[in-house]
Amino acid sequence: MIPVKGHSELYRDENSNAILNCSDVEYNEYLKVKNIIINQKNEIDTIKNDIKEIKLLLHSLVNWYTYKYKKGIFKSEILCLHTYPI
Numbered sequence: 001m002i003p004v005k006g007h008s009e010l011y012r013d014e015n016s017n018a019i020l021n022c023s024d025v026e027y028n029e030y031l032k033v034k035n036i037i038i039n040q041k042n043e044i045d046t047i048k049n050d051i052k053e054i055k056l057l058l059h060s061l062v063n064w065y066t067y068k069y070k071k072g073i074f075k076s077e078i079l080c081l082h083t084y085p086i
Contacts, residue, residue, distance in 0.1 A: 009023035
């Protein structure tokens with residue numbers, strides 16, 4: 001590898017002619033940022049899955065109350081929920 005003039009951490013690859021950054025400090029910073037981004041994406045995915053689960057539970061609850069209301073079962077309880085929200 002050939003050192004790049006004026007840049008102590010940069011080298012030119014003789015085979016590919018590419019410029020390579022051989023700084024351990026910059027590489028470690030890159031890995032740190034990459035891991036932070038991966039952790040944030042995982043946290044976002046977890047939150048999305050939690051929201052999907054909550055939506056499914058709410059749909060189930062609404063469907064159950066709708067079924068009970070149409071059948072005339074628990075009408076008084078449903079009215080109480082509308083009068084006195086939890």
